[in-house]
Amino acid sequence: MKSSTVIHLDGYQLSIEQVAAIARERLQIELAPEAMERVRLSRAMVEEMVSSQQVVYGITTGFGKFSDVVIPAEDVSQLQENLIMSHACGMGEPYPAEVVRAMMALRINALAKGYSGIREDTLLLLKEMCNRGVHPIIPQQGSLGASGDLAPLAHxxxxxxxxxxAEYQGSRMPGLDALHAAGLKPVRLEAKEGLALINGTQAMTALLCLAVTDAKILIENADVVAAMTVEALHGIPKAFDPQLHLVRPHPGQQESARKLLEHLAGSERTTAQGALRVQDAYSLRCVPQVHGATRDAWDYVYAAVTRECNSVTDNPILFSETGDVISGGNFHGQPMALAADFLAIAIAELANISERRTERLVNPQLSGLPGFLTEKGGLHSGFMITQYVAASIVSENKVLCHPASVDSIPSSANQEDHVSMGTTAARKLRTILSNSAKVLGIEYLAAAQAIEFGKGKLGAGTEQAYAKIRQAIPPLADDREMHLDMRKAEELIAGGFLVS
Structure with missing residues (x-):
C-alpha cells in the first residue's frame, strides 16, 4: 500500500510504479510488521544451523567452486565480510542515484519476504540508508546476471x-563518512547475511523498472508524433479504422489504432482514401501494426518485471514453514535478460519507423513540401542534417539490439557454466531508450515544422502536442543551431506525455 510519501513493503505487492517513485521522487520505505515476523523466523533457522554445525551452502561453506569447503563456526562472520569485499569488483562509471535507489528498494522487498535469513537490524540499516539518501557508489560493469548481480550488490x-x-547530499565520500553524516552506524555481518544481500537480480531488475516506466512514455508519445506526421503529409486515417484491426485482434495494434484516431479527431488536415492517393506508405499506414507490436512487448515485459519485483532470488532459500533449506537457481537472470532484450528491440522499432517518417517529411519528392522544410533552400539547409542524425542513431540502436541474453561465458571454475548477461541487456536497453527519445524528438520537431506549411484545424491530440512544442521551440524561418532545438524536443518526448 502507498501513501503520499511512504511505501510499505511486505515482499509481495511492490509495483514498478512504486519502485520508480522510490527511485526518482525519493519516497520513504517502511516495512510491514508481518514481513518483520517472517524475517525473524528465517533468521532463527540460520542460527540453529550454525549452532548445530550443519553443512549448508553459503552459511557454513564457501561459495561457488568453494561450496565443498566447510567453514568453522568461529569464522562464519568473517566469511560473510570476505564475501562482500572480494565480490565488490565492479568497474566503469557508477550508476545514477535513481538506479541505486531502485536496487536498494528491490533488495529490501526481496528480503522482506522472509526466505533469506537476514537479521532485522541489517535489513533496517539498508532501509534507513535508502530513506536518508545514503547512495552507495556502484560501478555499472561486472555482472554476469547469474548467481545474481553479485558485483553491483556487493558494492x-x-x-x-x-x-x-557513497553519495550523500550531493557529495561523494567514504562509505563510513556517509553513514555517520546520515546518523547511521555500520553493521557486522553474521552467518548467511552477505550472501542474502548480494545473491539476487536487483541490478538488472532496477534498470528494467525504470526502463519500463520510461518506455511507456515513449510509446504513447510515438503515437501522437506519428499522428502529427500523418496530418503534415495529408495522410489517410481510414487505415486506422477499428473494423480493420478487429480482424487482426492484437491488443497493442488495436490500442495504437484507437489512439491515432483519437489524436486525429476533428482534424482538417487528413484526407479520404483515394482523394490524394489510394494508400499511404508503410511508415504511415502501418503505424498501428508496428507501434502496437511494441505495446504488446511492453505488456509482456511489464508483467515479467512485476513478478521479479516480488520474487525471492537468492540461494539457498530458507523455508521456515517446513524447515527445508533448498539450494537452487532462483538467482539466474534469464527471465529478465530475455525481457530486456525484447523491450530493447521493440523500442528500437519505434525509432526505426520514426526515422522513415522524418525522411518523408524532409524529402520534397515524397512530401510535396519545401525541401528540408525550409523556404530558402540552398542558402539554408533547414532540416537536412536532422535526418542524418536520426539515421545515425537508428543505426547505433541496431548494433545495440544484438541480444545479450544469447551469450554465456562460464565462471567460477565452470561451476557456474551458464549465465544470463541480463544486466548487460538491461544496460543496453537504457541506452536504446535514450537514443529512441532523440529520434522521436527529431520527428516531433520536423512534423511541427511541416505543419507550418499547411492549413486547417489540427486534431484533438495533435493540437495539444503542437502547442506544447511551440511553447518551447519557435518555427524555423532561418537556419539556426539545430542541436539546441533537437535537445529541447528530446526532453519533451522523454519528460512526460505530450497529450493529457
Whole structure:
C-alpha cells in the first residue's frame, strides 16, 4: 500500500510504479510488521544451523567452486565480510542515484519476504540508508546476471560495512563518512547475511523498472508524433479504422489504432482514401501494426518485471514453514535478460519507423513540401542534417539490439557454466531508450515544422502536442543551431506525455 510519501513493503505487492517513485521522487520505505515476523523466523533457522554445525551452502561453506569447503563456526562472520569485499569488483562509471535507489528498494522487498535469513537490524540499516539518501557508489560493469548481480550488490553492501564509497547530499565520500553524516552506524555481518544481500537480480531488475516506466512514455508519445506526421503529409486515417484491426485482434495494434484516431479527431488536415492517393506508405499506414507490436512487448515485459519485483532470488532459500533449506537457481537472470532484450528491440522499432517518417517529411519528392522544410533552400539547409542524425542513431540502436541474453561465458571454475548477461541487456536497453527519445524528438520537431506549411484545424491530440512544442521551440524561418532545438524536443518526448 502507498501513501503520499511512504511505501510499505511486505515482499509481495511492490509495483514498478512504486519502485520508480522510490527511485526518482525519493519516497520513504517502511516495512510491514508481518514481513518483520517472517524475517525473524528465517533468521532463527540460520542460527540453529550454525549452532548445530550443519553443512549448508553459503552459511557454513564457501561459495561457488568453494561450496565443498566447510567453514568453522568461529569464522562464519568473517566469511560473510570476505564475501562482500572480494565480490565488490565492479568497474566503469557508477550508476545514477535513481538506479541505486531502485536496487536498494528491490533488495529490501526481496528480503522482506522472509526466505533469506537476514537479521532485522541489517535489513533496517539498508532501509534507513535508502530513506536518508545514503547512495552507495556502484560501478555499472561486472555482472554476469547469474548467481545474481553479485558485483553491483556487493558494492551496495560495502557501505553497510562502513567501507566503499557513497553519495550523500550531493557529495561523494567514504562509505563510513556517509553513514555517520546520515546518523547511521555500520553493521557486522553474521552467518548467511552477505550472501542474502548480494545473491539476487536487483541490478538488472532496477534498470528494467525504470526502463519500463520510461518506455511507456515513449510509446504513447510515438503515437501522437506519428499522428502529427500523418496530418503534415495529408495522410489517410481510414487505415486506422477499428473494423480493420478487429480482424487482426492484437491488443497493442488495436490500442495504437484507437489512439491515432483519437489524436486525429476533428482534424482538417487528413484526407479520404483515394482523394490524394489510394494508400499511404508503410511508415504511415502501418503505424498501428508496428507501434502496437511494441505495446504488446511492453505488456509482456511489464508483467515479467512485476513478478521479479516480488520474487525471492537468492540461494539457498530458507523455508521456515517446513524447515527445508533448498539450494537452487532462483538467482539466474534469464527471465529478465530475455525481457530486456525484447523491450530493447521493440523500442528500437519505434525509432526505426520514426526515422522513415522524418525522411518523408524532409524529402520534397515524397512530401510535396519545401525541401528540408525550409523556404530558402540552398542558402539554408533547414532540416537536412536532422535526418542524418536520426539515421545515425537508428543505426547505433541496431548494433545495440544484438541480444545479450544469447551469450554465456562460464565462471567460477565452470561451476557456474551458464549465465544470463541480463544486466548487460538491461544496460543496453537504457541506452536504446535514450537514443529512441532523440529520434522521436527529431520527428516531433520536423512534423511541427511541416505543419507550418499547411492549413486547417489540427486534431484533438495533435493540437495539444503542437502547442506544447511551440511553447518551447519557435518555427524555423532561418537556419539556426539545430542541436539546441533537437535537445529541447528530446526532453519533451522523454519528460512526460505530450497529450493529457
Amino acid at each position: 551496495m553492501v560495502l557501505v553497510m560495512l562502513g567501507k566503499g564509497e
